[in-house]
Amino acid sequence: MNILKNIYFQILILQLEEYDLVRFLGTIKKTGGTSSKNDFRKPLVFTAKIKTIMTISVLIFFYFIYLSLVIPQNVPLSLLAIFILTVAFWRFNFIFIALALIVISPFDYFVKEVFVALAKNKIKKLSRLKIVAIAGSYGKTGMKEFVYALLAQKYRVVKTDKSINTPLAIAQTVLKKIDENTDVFVVEMGEYYQGDIRKLCAITPPDIAFVTGINEAHLERLKSIDRTVDTIFEVSKFSKPQATIILNGEDDLVVGNYKKFIGNKETYVYNNGIKAEFDEDIPSYIVNISYADKSAKFYLPLLGDFNLGRIDACLFLAKKLGLSFKEVIAGLKSLQPVPHRLQPLSKMTNDVLIIDDSYNGNPDGVAAAIKVLSRFKKRRKIYLTPGLVEMGERAELVHRTIGYDLAPVADLVVLIKNSVSGFIEKGLIGNNFPKSKIIFFDDAETAFSDLKNITRRGDVVLIQNDWPDNYT
Numbered sequence: 001m002n003i004l005k006n007i008y009f010q011i012l013i014l015q016l017e018e019y020d021l022v023r024f025l026g027t028i029k030k031t032g033g034t035s036s037k038n039d040f041r042k043p044l045v046f047t048a049k050i051k052t053i054m055t056i057s058v059l060i061f062f063y064f065i066y067l068s069l070v071i072p073q074n075v076p077l078s079l080l081a082i083f084i085l086t087v088a089f090w091r092f093n094f095i096f097i098a099l100a101l102i103v104i105s106p107f108d109y110f111v112k113e114v115f116v117a118l119a120k121n122k123i124k125k126l127s128r129l130k131i132v133a134i135a136g137s138y139g140k141t142g143m144k145e146f147v148y149a150l151l152a153q154k155y156r157v158v159k160t161d162k163s164i165n166t167p168l169a170i171a172q173t174v175l176k177k178i179d180e181n182t183d184v185f186v187v188e189m190g191e192y193y194q195g196d197i198r199k200l201c202a203i204t205p206p207d208i209a210f211v212t213g214i215n216e217a218h219l220e221r222l223k224s225i226d227r228t229v230d231t232i233f234e235v236s237k238f239s240k241p242q243a244t245i246i247l248n249g250e251d252d253l254v255v256g257n258y259k260k261f262i263g264n265k266e267t268y269v270y271n272n273g274i275k276a277e278f279d280e281d282i283p284s285y286i287v288n289i290s291y292a293d294k295s296a297k298f299y300l301p302l303l304g305d306f307n308l309g310r311i312d313a314c315l316f317l318a319k320k321l322g323l324s325f326k327e328v329i330a331g332l333k334s335l336q337p338v339p340h341r342l343q344p345l346s347k348m349t350n351d352v353l354i355i356d357d358s359y360n361g362n363p364d365g366v367a368a369a370i371k372v373l374s375r376f377k378k379r380r381k382i383y384l385t386p387g388l389v390e391m392g393e394r395a396e397l398v399h400r401t402i403g404y405d406l407a408p409v410a411d412l413v414v415l416i417k418n419s420v421s422g423f424i425e426k427g428l429i430g431n432n433f434p435k436s437k438i439i440f441f442d443d444a445e446t447a448f449s450d451l452k453n454i455t456r457r458g459d460v461v462l463i464q465n466d467w468p469d470n471y472t
Helices: 002-016 021-031 048-070 075-091 093-125 140-151 167-177 196-203 225-232 306-320 325-333 363-374 392-406 421-430 444-449
Strands: 130-135 157-159 184-189 208-211 244-248 266-270 275-279 284-291 294-300 343-348 352-357 381-385 412-416 438-441 460-464
Touching: 002 021, 002 048, 002 075, 002 093, 021 093, 048 075, 048 093, 075 093, 093 167, 093 196, 130 140, 130 196, 140 157, 140 184, 140 306, 140 325, 167 184, 167 196, 184 196, 196 225, 208 306, 244 306, 266 306, 284 306, 284 325, 294 325, 306 325, 352 363, 363 381, 363 392, 363 460, 392 421, 412 421, 412 444, 421 438, 438 444
Parallel strands: 130 184, 130 208, 157 184, 208 244, 244 266, 352 460, 381 412, 381 460, 412 438
Antiparallel strands: 275 284, 284 294, 343 352
């Protein structure tokens, strides 16, 4: 039923916009609060908060029904009011959702503050705990997995799960998983607005802080690159006085700005200097590692040259925290692709290789994905993407650049129709890519289901980024 689907869609938008009332109402305005999709890309998670908001929105509706019966003292007017309220509830449910969100806001704020205060207090008592914080526009989750895999060979390590990187989520992780036996806590720190990382550092002040890269991701909210730089480097500014800062030397915005933020803190700048060869048949890198006057050669089942830089960073970290050669090699050998981030999947029929990069949503990640695709010399290369969200005023430039850079690499480009895919097409054509080799689909589901008709034996298909339901 369309009415029920639209109510579900409106509640889903609230969750996707992370309960930000202004962004929720803005997305409702853009989408009309309705969806023609049969399936949503990311299903609604029925958390306690969502259930509370849904319950209160229904109670608000019945409260207005009650008022419509009591106030008019006129049966026809009461019936008319009830009819209008019922239509409004079913068609414009977002109004009741917004009211419910406003109602719970004070309680929600109080609960968050309690959890954060308890987590801060717990961290202060754990004087031997080392905190490794990871911030950046991109590459946070991948670096977190590297650090965890390495340090877990020697220490008791806890990490934030998946892409959990907000104050409440980190506070809950501290309260549930950290105890006096924990040696290291690896924390992924996310940023949407200036001051976000400062708040996270107040909960878990870093002993070691990574800055993995800076670009236009979340520019829609942060508004400018300068503000993005300032926000991400809060991880350095608000780390402990004797903290060590580890920086991505392959990122121009990091290299060009870090001296303004680090003060006298120890600094290491990592680079993609590890010796490696790409084997497209596996696919994998054959890496040569030198550490503690010893060396080893083995397969690293990851895609993307940036992983070599992560190894460099982790070797420095390993030396600082006293890991042995055996522990380092065991940690590196344990690494596996992060799901949905340049993850090679089981081949389809006809020896078609799928590379799932659907959780990668930033320009540097796209550049890395295109470079990965270029490594395949024996296969026809297909690139499927809807483009990127949250690029703000740079959306057209970013997507034209994607198309331009993709043109000499891909043999076929599959685009999902939306507000930015046309810019990718213009970039492709601007770099002499044949228009006949560009295929558009109305939605991702149709594109995925038609892959069997598009692909040929031995193709490689790179699926880059997802397109959330709260974007048009």
